[in-house]
Amino acid sequence: xxxxxxxxxxxxLVLSTLGLSGCGYNSIQALDEQTKSAxxxxxxxxxxxxxxxxxxxxxxxxxxxQEQAVLVGVTEARAKATSIRVDAxxxxxxxxxxxxxxxxxxxxxxxxxxxxxxxxxxxxQNFRDLQVQLEGTENRITVARNRYxxxxxxxxxxxxxFPVNLTAMATGAKVKPNFTVEDEAAIAKPxxxxxxxxxxxxSN
Numbered sequence: 001x002x003x004x005x006x007x008x009x010x011x012x013l014v015l016s017t018l019g020l021s022g023c024g025y026n027s028i029q030a031l032d033e034q035t036k037s038a039x040x041x042x043x044x045x046x047x048x049x050x051x052x053x054x055x056x057x058x059x060x061x062x063x064x065x066q067e068q069a070v071l072v073g074v075t076e077a078r079a080k081a082t083s084i085r086v087d088a089x090x091x092x093x094x095x096x097x098x099x100x101x102x103x104x105x106x107x108x109x110x111x112x113x114x115x116x117x118x119x120x121x122x123x124x125q126n127f128r129d130l131q132v133q134l135e136g137t138e139n140r141i142t143v144a145r146n147r148y149x150x151x152x153x154x155x156x157x158x159x160x161x162f163p164v165n166l167t168a169m170a171t172g173a174k175v176k177p178n179f180t181v182e183d184e185a186a187i188a189k190p191x192x193x194x195x196x197x198x199x200x201x202x203s204n
Contacts, residue, residue, distance in 0.1 A: 023163055023164065023166065023167045024158065024159075024161075024163065024164030024167045024168075025167050025171065027158055027164065028155075028158065028159060028164065028167065028168060028171065028173050031151070031154060031155040031158055032155065032173070034151045034154075034155070035148070035151045035152055035155050035176060037151075038144070038147045038148040038150075038151040038152075039088050039148055041144045041147065041148070042141070042144045042145055042148050043086075044144070045137060045140045045141045045144045046081070046101055046141060047082075048137050048140070049104070049134065049137045049138070049141065050078055050081065050082050050104075052130060052133055052134055052137060053074060053075075053078045053104075053108070054078075055126075055130055056074075056108075056111070056127075056130045056134065057071055057074055057075055057111075059121070059124065059126050059127045059130060060111060060114075060115055060121060060127070062121075063118045063120055063121035063124070064114065064115070064117075064118050064121060067111075067114050070107075070110050070111050070114050071111070073107045073110065073111075074104075074107040074108060074110075074111050076107075077100070077103045077104045077106075077107040078104055078107075080100050080103065081097075081100040081101055081103070081104050084096060084097050084100055088176070088177070089174075089176060089177070090177070091177035094177050094178075094179070095180070098179055098180065105138075108134070112131070115127070145179060148178075148179070149178055149179055152176045152177075152178045153178065155176055156175045156176060156178075159173050159174075159175065160175070
């Protein structure tokens, strides 16, 4: 009797597993983990950039203390961005995070443009090293963002398709918000500085 019960229980388990796989349950779980992994990498790269900013600001300050407005702007933008506790599943939270990071990008661009006016700063090896690290980090941010966008798109497309959409409704799987394309080109473009460029001529 026990052997018969175990046999039918095993058969039921196999059929249940096959049913879940066929209705897309396993796919939903796999894609969900993929988006979480991609999101972690996005946060990691933004944090890498945030970690570079204090040294960059201090280096510039050593040569251009009079550029207080720009220096404060970068510092405040970084503080705001790092204070946000983003919830990637909440569209409003994700939008706030994106806007804050965009402000950091803009502030950094202004700082690097200002640095062009200071030849000694441009020739400082520490500044050069930080610039290279910053450009590399901006590139990694772009790659990480694109991978996350692709992962979310794949997840959202999958849970909307029949019959997976039925499983999604039954398990509470919902469409995930994504980065918007607003100012995407500007955000994705790493700030650049031409160390060989001549400083601008003073206006008469």
